[in-house]
Amino acid sequence: MSIDKSLLTGSTTVLILKLLEEKDMYGYEMISNLAKKSNHTFDLKAGTLYPLLHNLEKNGIVESYEESTASERTRKYYHLTEKGKDVLKIKEKEWHEYSTAVNRVLNGGLSFATR
Amino acid sequence: MSIDKSLLTGSTTVLILKLLEEKDMYGYEMISNLAKKSNHTFDLKAGTLYPLLHNLEKNGIVESYEESTASERTRKYYHLTEKGKDVLKIKEKEWHEYSTAVNRVLNGGLSFATR
DNA sequence: TATTATATATCGATTATCTATATATGTCAA
DNA sequence: TTGACATATATAGATAATCGATATATAATA
Numbered sequence: 001m002s003i004d005k006s007l008l009t010g011s012t013t014v015l016i017l018k019l020l021e022e023k024d025m026y027g028y029e030m031i032s033n034l035a036k037k038s039n040h041t042f043d044l045k046a047g048t049l050y051p052l053l054h055n056l057e058k059n060g061i062v063e064s065y066e067e068s069t070a071s072e073r074t075r076k077y078y079h080l081t082e083k084g085k086d087v088l089k090i091k092e093k094e095w096h097e098y099s100t101a102v103n104r105v106l107n108g109g110l111s112f113a114t115r
Numbered sequence: 116m117s118i119d120k121s122l123l124t125g126s127t128t129v130l131i132l133k134l135l136e137e138k139d140m141y142g143y144e145m146i147s148n149l150a151k152k153s154n155h156t157f158d159l160k161a162g163t164l165y166p167l168l169h170n171l172e173k174n175g176i177v178e179s180y181e182e183s184t185a186s187e188r189t190r191k192y193y194h195l196t197e198k199g200k201d202v203l204k205i206k207e208k209e210w211h212e213y214s215t216a217v218n219r220v221l222n223g224g225l226s227f228a229t230r
Numbered sequence: 231t232a233t234t235a236t237a238t239a240t241c242g243a244t245t246a247t248c249t250a251t252a253t254a255t256g257t258c259a260a
Numbered sequence: 261t262t263g264a265c266a267t268a269t270a271t272a273g274a275t276a277a278t279c280g281a282t283a284t285a286t287a288a289t290a
Binding site: 141142143144161162164165166169187188189190191 | 237238239
Binding site: 037039099108 | 125126129130133134137149152153154156157207210212213214216217218219220221223
């Protein structure tokens, strides 16, 4: 169905942080997990995710560690820091405010719970 | 309260088209109208709106006409075309899909109506 | 007369995401 | 065993959306 990509802008971070709240994950896992949870509305590209993760790590929002088993190739796991948890809370609140405001306009300026 | 600006990206068009569905408007009016309807979550800048309107007109989604009264300075009104109405319908549907998908992730991958 | 609100417009900078490309390993089928 | 495909991470360059700054001009107000 492929939704207009420009809508995606900005909310990728909160989605990633939300995934990491549940458990530590590696990049590739986040992509498939997000695709599944969103019913393929979010088919995040590697070229989007990895730079984003590097940036989050640089800002102390996530931290990474490598893990390799005998059978599988090395994976880089990401862990949500305390600071990251705070950021997630703020961003969840922002999303709520933002989507509420969009809906208010799309419903003709009425507050909510119309109909 | 000023929400993270990056969240805004992409949805500006659907908001503007929605305003024009109600009635013809000029740019300055859209800015104040949108600010009011959204409780100042969307304080659109002139430098954002005017290029956007020019682009919509170029694509046949809106058309403009000038109107001047005796007392007020000339205003450039924008009118939603038939094509624009179709685009609005599509974009409203996209917003619904998109916000539903975000909420699904933020609620832990559950469908909806949790709690 | 000076300031503020109204009204439209453009330019350059920033940021987010994409596409494309690169590299390397593990798995499975021919 | 060889080729194709899925897994896994990474970077470079292109595109698009928005902002801040700046410009211009008129109407209203102090």
